[in-house]
């Protein structure tokens with residue numbers, strides 16, 4: 428795959444209300460739009476948090492009618508989306524507010540894409556079949572959506588309508604998306620991150636870093652988003668370890684939230700790569716946390732892509748002022764970072780066995796994300812990377 432210079436650049440970012448404490452502005456944003464009844468979409472862990480009850484109280488204080496769907500699961504499935512959609516329709520809701528990590532946001536997006544128009548969710552798999560994307564008819568075709576992320580990882584708040592949902596029939600993660608659908612607003616409140624446990628902070632942070640690295644590595648020509656991806660990499664280098672070491676460090680949390688959100692702008696324009704194809708396969712087959720799967724696979728895949736990325740990885744090494752200004756310097760940094768964050772280093776550590784690798788490679792190949800990997804992937808190439816990742820062999 429080589430760089431080519433014919434590209435259509437699109438980079439739409441909805442209004443982002445960024446800063447500690449800005450959750451309190453949610454009720455006003457909703458009230459001003461005069462919805463009849465909103466559905467709050469979240470997961471059971473978030474529903475227990477004090478910030479969630481604060482949000483509910485402020486909706487009540489502003490006489491905003493709402494219902495709650497709090498049954499989002501990790502690595503959400505099409506069944507999970509159908510359940511949420513049924514609650515939305517049964518309660519005559521007309522808008523969605525989602526507060527949570529990528530799982531809650533993605534279920535909310537999936538319902539927002541389909542609940543008002545009765546299309547099947549898989550009709551929106553733009554990356555699999557752009558030609559058959561449903562035409563938008565009327566202003567009410569999509570359900571209005573407000574997104575409030577509570578992890579600094581997926582960047583799902585700024586990846587347009589793209590949502591990662593496991594198809595219960597094919598048992599693989601698929602990515603519905605419509606280029607004309609966006610949330611009407613995003614609230615990035617880093618205060619909400621201060622209670623996120625260290626392991627989840629590390630895993631989600633590695634997801635953000637993987638987004639930035641894969642977006643920058645993608646051969647799609649988009650220097651504007653290359654700049655965004657490089658800034659996200661720089662922020663992760665400076666702040667990820669600090670945000671994990673001290674969860675209440677609001678500066679570190681703010682910088683990681685910024686890194687995560689902007690990395691999504693970059694990957695939405697440039698695409699991701701084969702690390703994400705493997706992470707999607709591992710998540711669908713073993714229910715592994717998405718960021719953890721990325722963190723384990725990332726150095727092995729970079730090693731595989733290394734020659735094609737010689738210039739780009741050297742640029743990153745110089746930007747970060749790494750001791751070794753070379754592609755190997757970046758890989759060494761990632762290995763050290765992973766260790767300092769107490770993240771396992773092999774697929775074996777995730778209880779994955781040699782006999783599982785074939786299924787992972789087959790599923791990864793079906794995933795659309797590796798279309799923008801700097802090196803073309805086939806099943807054999809995925810198997811090679813998986814074998815190295817299983818036993819922890821770099822090089």
Ligand SMILES: NC(=O)c1ccc[n+]([C@@H]2O[C@H](COP(=O)([O-])OP(=O)(O)OC[C@H]3O[C@@H](n4cnc5c(N)ncnc54)[C@H](O)[C@@H]3O)[C@@H](O)[C@H]2O)c1
Pocket residue numbers: 470471472473476500501502503527528529530531533577578580581582583586589590591619620621622623624627631634691710717718
């Ligand atoms: N749409 C996209 O652009 C995109 C990009 C990358 C990943 N994803 C998807 O996102 C999902 C992963 O999302 P995630 O990594 O944010 O994890 P998650 O949403 O699955 O949440 C993980 C856990 O963290 C808890 N949690 C979240 N925020 C918390 C907080 N502030 N305080 C305490 N606990 C908190 C949740 O209750 C949950 O138990 C995967 O399904 C992945 O495929 C989507």
Ligand SMILES: [Fe+2]
Pocket residue numbers: 581634638703717721
């Ligand atoms: Fe991701």
